[in-house]
Structures are given as structure tokens and as C-alpha cells.
Amino acid sequence: MAFSKPSFYTLVHPQVFLFFFINLGCLQASASVRETDELALLEFKQGISDPHGIFNSWNDSLHFCNWTGITCGRRHQRVISLVLEGQNLFGSISPHIGNLSFLRLINLQNNTFHGEIPQQVGKLFRLQEFLLGNNSLQGEIPLNLSRCSQLKMIYLQSNNLTGKIPAELGSLMKLEIIELRYNYLTGEIPRSLGNLSSLTIFSALNNNLEGSIPNEMGQLKSLKHVIVGGNRLSGIISPSLFNITSLSTLGVASNQLNGSLPDNICFTLPNLQTFAFGENYFSGPVPNSLSNASHLEAFDISDNNFVGQVPSNLEIYRPSVAPLEMNHLLKVSYKDLYQGTDGFSCSNLIGSGGFSSVYKGFLPQVQTPVAVKVLNLEQTGAIKSFMAECNSLGNIRHRNLVKLVTCCSSLDYKTNAFKALIFEYMGNGSLEKWLHPCAEGENQKRSLNLLQRLNIAIDVASALHYLHDLCGKPIIHCDLKPSNVLLDDEMVAHVSDFGLAKLFSINSNLSLSQISTTRINGTVGYVAPEYGMSGIASKEGDVYSYGILVLEMFSERRPTDEMFKEGINLHNFVKAALPKRLLQIVDPTLLPKEIANEECDDDATMEVTTNLRQCLVSMLEIGVACSMESPMERMNMADVMNKLHLIKKTFLNIQMEGD
Numbered sequence: 001m002a003f004s005k006p007s008f009y010t011l012v013h014p015q016v017f018l019f020f021f022i023n024l025g026c027l028q029a030s031a032s033v034r035e036t037d038e039l040a041l042l043e044f045k046q047g048i049s050d051p052h053g054i055f056n057s058w059n060d061s062l063h064f065c066n067w068t069g070i071t072c073g074r075r076h077q078r079v080i081s082l083v084l085e086g087q088n089l090f091g092s093i094s095p096h097i098g099n100l101s102f103l104r105l106i107n108l109q110n111n112t113f114h115g116e117i118p119q120q121v122g123k124l125f126r127l128q129e130f131l132l133g134n135n136s137l138q139g140e141i142p143l144n145l146s147r148c149s150q151l152k153m154i155y156l157q158s159n160n161l162t163g164k165i166p167a168e169l170g171s172l173m174k175l176e177i178i179e180l181r182y183n184y185l186t187g188e189i190p191r192s193l194g195n196l197s198s199l200t201i202f203s204a205l206n207n208n209l210e211g212s213i214p215n216e217m218g219q220l221k222s223l224k225h226v227i228v229g230g231n232r233l234s235g236i237i238s239p240s241l242f243n244i245t246s247l248s249t250l251g252v253a254s255n256q257l258n259g260s261l262p263d264n265i266c267f268t269l270p271n272l273q274t275f276a277f278g279e280n281y282f283s284g285p286v287p288n289s290l291s292n293a294s295h296l297e298a299f300d301i302s303d304n305n306f307v308g309q310v311p312s313n314l315e316i317y318r319p320s321v322a323p324l325e326m327n328h329l330l331k332v333s334y335k336d337l338y339q340g341t342d343g344f345s346c347s348n349l350i351g352s353g354g355f356s357s358v359y360k361g362f363l364p365q366v367q368t369p370v371a372v373k374v375l376n377l378e379q380t381g382a383i384k385s386f387m388a389e390c391n392s393l394g395n396i397r398h399r400n401l402v403k404l405v406t407c408c409s410s411l412d413y414k415t416n417a418f419k420a421l422i423f424e425y426m427g428n429g430s431l432e433k434w435l436h437p438c439a440e441g442e443n444q445k446r447s448l449n450l451l452q453r454l455n456i457a458i459d460v461a462s463a464l465h466y467l468h469d470l471c472g473k474p475i476i477h478c479d480l481k482p483s484n485v486l487l488d489d490e491m492v493a494h495v496s497d498f499g500l501a502k503l504f505s506i507n508s509n510l511s512l513s514q515i516s517t518t519r520i521n522g523t524v525g526y527v528a529p530e531y532g533m534s535g536i537a538s539k540e541g542d543v544y545s546y547g548i549l550v551l552e553m554f555s556e557r558r559p560t561d562e563m564f565k566e567g568i569n570l571h572n573f574v575k576a577a578l579p580k581r582l583l584q585i586v587d588p589t590l591l592p593k594e595i596a597n598e599e600c601d602d603d604a605t606m607e608v609t610t611n612l613r614q615c616l617v618s619m620l621e622i623g624v625a626c627s628m629e630s631p632m633e634r635m636n637m638a639d640v641m642n643k644l645h646l647i648k649k650t651f652l653n654i655q656m657e658g659d
Helices: 014-044 095-099 119-123 145-146 167-171 191-195 215-219 239-243 289-291 312-316 334-339 382-394 431-435 452-471 539-557 570-577 608-627 639-658
Strands: 070-073 081-085 090-092 104-107 112-115 130-131 152-157 177-179 202-203 226-229 233-236 249-251 256-259 274-276 281-285 299-302 305-307 349-352 356-361 370-375 404-409 416-426 486-489 493-495
Touching: 014 081, 014 095, 014 233, 090 299, 095 119, 119 608, 145 167, 167 191, 191 215, 191 452, 233 452, 305 431, 334 370, 334 404, 370 493, 382 416, 431 486, 431 539, 452 486, 452 493, 452 608, 539 570, 539 639, 570 608, 608 639
Parallel strands: 081 104, 090 112, 104 130, 130 152, 152 177, 177 202, 202 226, 226 249, 233 256, 249 274, 256 281, 274 299, 281 305
Antiparallel strands: 070 081, 349 356, 356 370, 370 416, 404 416, 486 493
């Protein structure tokens, strides 16, 4: 019997075919789903202006998992993370973001996104972190956000959100952080938040919330920070809230709350570090137990109706450039600023720089003139500069620091992004204009006498001493120079422009108190030499800038003067001349006319002005000591302050004796 030759198909088991076709189908389906992610990202890109070219890699030449800001899971090659923080992006958030169904993290903070948060985010059932803070988003918080059952963090601070806090958020049982500060939210704090047993932070500072703080929040035994100052909250605070032993921050300043404080508050809140109750209607005795509050770092019960004395050990925490938490900042719109500056007219322009232009203006909410600093958002780093100033100036107050009145993050009349900082107006302009009036186009020659320069040097040193050593978290200014020192109507100096400022925690293991891996640009001539090598900010870097500023004040020579080249700088120039050749380096306007106009050596002309000579030499020596090339050899601001006060005291005593 003859048999035909078996074909390949009859030799292969049918189950092999079944396995092959099933897997082929799975591969095709997987490819289709991955294509959905790619299309969603491209739609997201379409509605955004990208000045830094972040989206240049978002093209067909690269797999989308390798695009800037994108992270994919290893198993399914699906997008799990979208991180584009601080890239100066401007635009709206596409509803197509809801198609990224494997997304666990969205971080679009510190940009200029506007429009509404799309309801489609409710489709992201795997989402854990939702970070959209510091933008210009409008509209309401999406109700559909409650469908994201895995959410742990919601950051929506510093936007223009309106409407109520959705009660539906109370169903997100894994939620740990709700950050809503600096918006325009209304209504009450939902009672449903009392269901969030994992909640550690609830912050809604500076909104328009009403009603009382829900009693149900007293059930949250993991709660560490409650920050609801600057609203319209009323009623009493539930006793249950004072029994949350984990509570570290209780900030309710600038509301309409009333009632009294429990006498045993120190024992029921053993971990309390910040207690901000100022500007309310609280009454009754000041609790005696507060004297045992060993962990308190910030304390304010001012502007209430309490009776009795604050324990002496807490007096240092009572605020006198007000309540804690940035006060209750004014709400100002683009319209307010536009009208208050006559449409940002040239006649009101008082200064300009790389990141901003500053206008003199008037606001109906403020009785005195203000300085409106409008950010140039097309300039790289402007957003970071805006955030640095807000973060630095928002929580610090000192006589010699410029006072931040409020800020504005909105859209202009052409729907372009708009950000501005509003400061107290300084009537006498910058120190730069007083030291170099001709270079600034001033028609009238202005000069500072010796006592005025002494006072300005002390004012600036006092501000730096406070920033470095006395405020809660030390702050590095990073760009100290004469144009950033402003003089008020009384010629009191105020340090301004914190666009490069860095907040840091001191590390005892680092001799330079290093605080940042971000490169510090600063200003040529004033920036410390070590910044060019390491780019790491330090207190010693600020001290160097201060030393150069002092040398400039008393020599009237810029550190960028054409004479400084081939290894000679302002520091070396002054150091080499001291103490004998003082006349060659000192500003002639500080000398008596008969000396300044003569061409002879110091010894012959300075015999009758020994005391003046001593003062000038001492000030220049401080400038030299602060601007040493090695950071370890520079003075610290506490020692500078002591020496300056001694020099001024000696100078004034000599003047009185002469009189």
C-alpha cells in the first residue's frame, strides 16, 4: 500500500497552532495598548508650549519609554510615571492623559499650566501621586479624582482653583497628604475627611473656606500637620483635635475661631512643634502647661483675647523683613496690578533685570505704594526664581529684609501666563544708584556720607546674620550685590531679590554647610570663587559677596572695573594698599575736601584725621577678611556684626568728643 508523504501541518500538534495564534493575538493587543500610551502622550504634548525643548525627544526615533520625563514598567512597557516638574511649560492638560491607564505618578509642579484639571484623571485607577502644585490651574477639583482608589498624595497648592473641596475625597482610604494651600477654594472642610485614617498632612492655608474645623478630624490618629490659616473658619476647635498625640503642626492663624485652649495641651500634644493661633477670637487663660512645651519651634497666640502671661521660655517664639505662615496674604488679580501700574507703563518702570521688570504701583488694598516685580516667563529659570522668592520670603520677617506683600499667579488679558511678586516700595531706590549714580542715568549727583555707609553695612550684615543663623531654616541668598540692597525713605537698607535663594539644613559633617547640588550662577564679581568649581551654595559664599559689597561701598570701585585684570581684583587691590596707602583706594567723597583735593602721601595729610582714618581702615579690613579666597578664612556674620557695632560706637563717640 502506498502512503503519501506527511505534510508539515499534519505533523504539528493542533495545540501548538492554538498556542501560536493566542500569543500572536496577545502580542498584537499589547502593541495596540502601547500605541494608546504613545498617542496619549503626543496629544498631551500638542497643547503645551515648551521653551526649553523638553519635548524634543518625544518623536518616532525613540521609543516613548525613553522620552524625557517618562518612565515605563519593565513587564508591560506601559507608562507608569510622567515627571516634568519645573520646566517652564505653558499650556493646558489634555484629557487624553486619562488614557495612560498604568500611570502611578503625575508630577507637573512648578510650571504654568492653566485651564481646568480634566475629569478624565478619574480613569487612572492605579494613580498614587498627583502633583500639580505651583501652576495657574483654574476651575474645580475634579470629583472623579475619588475614583483613583490608590491615591496617596494630592498636591494642588498655589493655583487658581475655585469651588469646594470634594466630599468624595473622603473615600480615598490610602490618602496620606492633601495639599491645597494658596487657592480660592470655598465652602466647608468636608466632614468625610475624618474617614482618612492614613492622613498625615491636611493643608488648605490661604483660601476662602468657611464653617468650622470638623470634629471628625479628631479621629485621625496619624495626623501630623493641620495648616488652615488665612481662611474664614469660625466656631471652636473640637477637643478631640487636641488629643492627637502625633500632631506636630497646628496652624489656624488669621481666621474667626473662638473658644479656649485646654490647660493640659502640652501633655495631650507632646510632639507639637508649630502652634500658630494668632489673629482669631480665642479667649480664656493662657495654658500653664505651655511652659513644658520642650519641642516647640514656632509659637504665636497674638491678637486674641487671652488673659494671663505667656511663659517666659516661649516669648522668643512670638512674632512682633505678624502671625506665622506668611500672614494672610492679600488676594490680588492681574486686573488690580494692571490698573495700579497704569498698564505697566514705562513711566512707572523702576528697574529691570534678566528675570523681571519692576514697576511702582498702587493697590486699593494697600495704603502705601508697592513695587510690582513682573516675571519674564520666557527667560530660562524665571519660574524657579519666582518659587525661590516665594519660599524664602513667605515665612521670614526682619527689619532689613524686603517685605513680600503678596504674589499673583494668573493669566493676562491675552491669556498668557502671568506671575508677579508685590513688595513694599523703597523710596530711595537701590544702593547701586547711590554708589554709581552716573552709570545709572541719574541726573542728580547723590552721595552717601560715612555714617550712612556704616549704617547700611550694619543693616545688610544684620539681614545676613538673621538668614544664616537666626531664622527657622537657614537661607543662603546667593546673589548679594548693591542692586539687591534697597533703601527706604529713612535710608534703612533692605536686602531683596531672593531669586537664587536656597533653603537648607545644616550638616555638621560639612565644614562649608553645603546645601545644593544645583549650580549657582550669581553675578560676576560678587559670586564666591568656589562656586565656579563646585557650584555648591554656602553661608561662606554669601559672606564673600558681602565682603565685596563693603569694599565697593568704601572704595566706590566696582569689582568688574576695567582696572581689575591679570590676577588683580578688588580684594587684592584693597589688601595691598592697607593700611598706609589709604588715599589711593578710598572713595574721595568720604575725605575732607582739603585732603581729597591734595596730591601727597597719607602721613602728611592725615595727622589731623587719625580717627577718620581708623574707621575707614577698619571697614576696609572687614571687607578684605570677608572676601578671602579660601572660605575657611572668611569671617562669619555674627563676628562681623560685633565688629561693625564697635566701629560705629567708636566713630560716634569720637564725633561727640569733637563737637
